[in-house]
Amino acid sequence: MQKFDYDNTYFNPKDVLECGQIFRFEPFKAGYKVYSADKACYVYTDKSKTVVESEYADYFYRFFDLEREYAAVIEKIRQFNIPLINRACETAKGLRLLNQSPEEMLFSFIISQNNNIPRIKGIISRISRTVGERREFMGEEYYAFPSAARLAEKDAAFYKSLGAGYRDEFIVQTAKRVAAEGLEHLKALDAPELKKQLLTYHGVGPKVADCVSLFGFNKAASFPVDTWIEKIYREDFNGTLKDRNKINAYFTSLFGEYSGYVQQYLFYCKRENL
DNA sequence: CTCCAGGCTTTAG
DNA sequence: CTAAAGCATGGA
Numbered sequence: 001m002q003k004f005d006y007d008n009t010y011f012n013p014k015d016v017l018e019c020g021q022i023f024r025f026e027p028f029k030a031g032y033k034v035y036s037a038d039k040a041c042y043v044y045t046d047k048s049k050t051v052v053e054s055e056y057a058d059y060f061y062r063f064f065d066l067e068r069e070y071a072a073v074i075e076k077i078r079q080f081n082i083p084l085i086n087r088a089c090e091t092a093k094g095l096r097l098l099n100q101s102p103e104e105m106l107f108s109f110i111i112s113q114n115n116n117i118p119r120i121k122g123i124i125s126r127i128s129r130t131v132g133e134r135r136e137f138m139g140e141e142y143y144a145f146p147s148a149a150r151l152a153e154k155d156a157a158f159y160k161s162l163g164a165g166y167r168d169e170f171i172v173q174t175a176k177r178v179a180a181e182g183l184e185h186l187k188a189l190d191a192p193e194l195k196k197q198l199l200t201y202h203g204v205g206p207k208v209a210d211c212v213s214l215f216g217f218n219k220a221a222s223f224p225v226d227t228w229i230e231k232i233y234r235e236d237f238n239g240t241l242k243d244r245n246k247i248n249a250y251f252t253s254l255f256g257e258y259s260g261y262v263q264q265y266l267f268y269c270k271r272e273n274l
Numbered sequence: 275c276t277c278c279a280g281g282c283t284t285t286a287g
Numbered sequence: 288c289t290a291a292a293g294c295a296t297g298g299a
Contacts, residue, residue, distance in 0.1 A: 020280060109280075116279035119297065165295030170282080205282045226280035243289090244281090267280080277299085285292080 002057035005049040010070035012094020013043045013050060019095050019268035021215050023108055023121045024128070024145070033137070035128075036063055037101040038144035040137035055137075065096045073261055080255065080262075084236050088265040091274045095264055098215060102183045104145045105216030110170050110203040112211070119163070126162040127151075148178035170203025177201065191219040206245055220260035223251045229263065232270050 013032055017025045024035040031044025031051075041054035043064075054060050061067075074089045089095075107127075112120045124145075131150050132143035152175040159168040186194055194217055198209035210224035225233075225244045233239040233247050241247050255262045268274070 110282095112279090113281040114279065114294080115281085115296080116298080119279080123296095160295080163296065166293090167282090167295080203282065207281060211280070224280065227278080228280065271280090279296100279298095282294090283292105284294105285290105287288105287290080 001053055001055060003051065003053045004057055004061065005046070005051045006064075006066055008045050008048055008050040008094065010074075010093060011050045011064065011066070011096060013045060015092050015094035015268070016064065016096050016098065017043075018272070019092070019264055020117060020271065021098055021264065022100065023112075023117070023124045033142070034060075035142055035145070036060075036098075037104055038133065038135065040135065040142055042138060053138075062099050065099055068096070070096060073258070077255075077258055077262060077265075085262060085265065088269040088274075089261075092265050092268050095268060097218075097220065097260060097264060099218055100215050101145065102186070102212065102216035103148055103178060105212045106174065106178070106183070106198075106201065106204070107145075107148075107151065107171060109208040109211040109215075110174060110201075111164060111167055113167065113203070113205070113208060115165075115167075123163050127159070127164075130162065148175050148182075151175035152179040167203060173202040174204070187217065191221045194219060195222070206248065210248070214260045214263075221252060221257050223248055223255065223259035223263045225251070226267075228267055228270050232266050236270075 017032055025032045028042060031042060034041050034043055039056045039059055041052050041060045043050065043052050052060050077089055078086055108124055111123050128143040128145055131146040131154065135142050135144055151171065156168040156172050159171050164171060186197055189197060191213060194213050195209045198204050198212055207224050207226055210222040213219040214222040214224060225248045241250065252259045
């Protein structure tokens with residue numbers, strides 16, 4: 001087991017995990033167990049440090065985006081001089097954008113559409129448990145997120161039986177395509193071209209594409225617009241646009257390369273009522 | 275009972 | 288091109 005720590009000012013496990021960007025984690029002792037692709041870690045705060053324990057320390061160092069200086073990110077965001085946003089990144093100072101598995105993000109956010117977070121977690125957990133490979137971490141079992149090839153072996157009725165609802169066909173079709181093509185060829189694309197390509201997968205629209213782009217491909221120029229962001233736009237920005245694509249254009253033109261950070265601080269604070 | 279949740283595909287105009 | 292119906296599921 002490897003172990004490292006990091007100053008907890010801009011790295012708080014609760015803020016990082018509960019802000020809606022990841023669906024596979026659970027409370028454990030003083031912190032959380034976190035699962036990404038086929039790997040696991042234990043993250044907790046001890047005094048002024050947040051500590052990560054894992055067999056894959058290097059993977060999780062990058063996963064938690066620890067090469068990036070969030071003091072500088074927040075300083076940039078404060079220059080937009082929007083009181084609500086300043087409050088959000090003060091309240092949720094320990095939040096960071098995770099670098100997650102593109103495949104896991106693609107399937108997870110296909111499942112997320114017109115759905116709520118507790119249910120999304122349940123569906124993903126059941127899929128991992130029944131299709132993913134069994135692993136062990138700290139003396140307990142866990143399950144890897146399944147490869148696209150494994151996912152493609154199951155049919156729509158199977159995913160419906162796990163509670164995926166009408167998204168069953170989306171999972172099957174996208175799994176078959178990713179099993180055949182992979183996603184490696186998307187990593188070299190810039191944000192606009194990546195989004196355009198992601199939109200060609202069955203079950204992926206603008207919002208899901210933005211989430212996959214942001215959390216799976218590290219494209220901070222992405223600004224996913226969901227029902228919560230619509231609410232923020234309406235109530236806190238006094239916006240009148242109805243079209244989500246136009247709301248997305250409004251925010252991305254405002255925040256540019258910092259769109260994704262702003263989006264997460266706002267989403268988290270609104271949803272948690274902070 | 276209706277409404278809502280990190281919306282998308284399909285069809286109609 | 289835009290607008291709206293239809294979609295599975297479970298909790299509030």
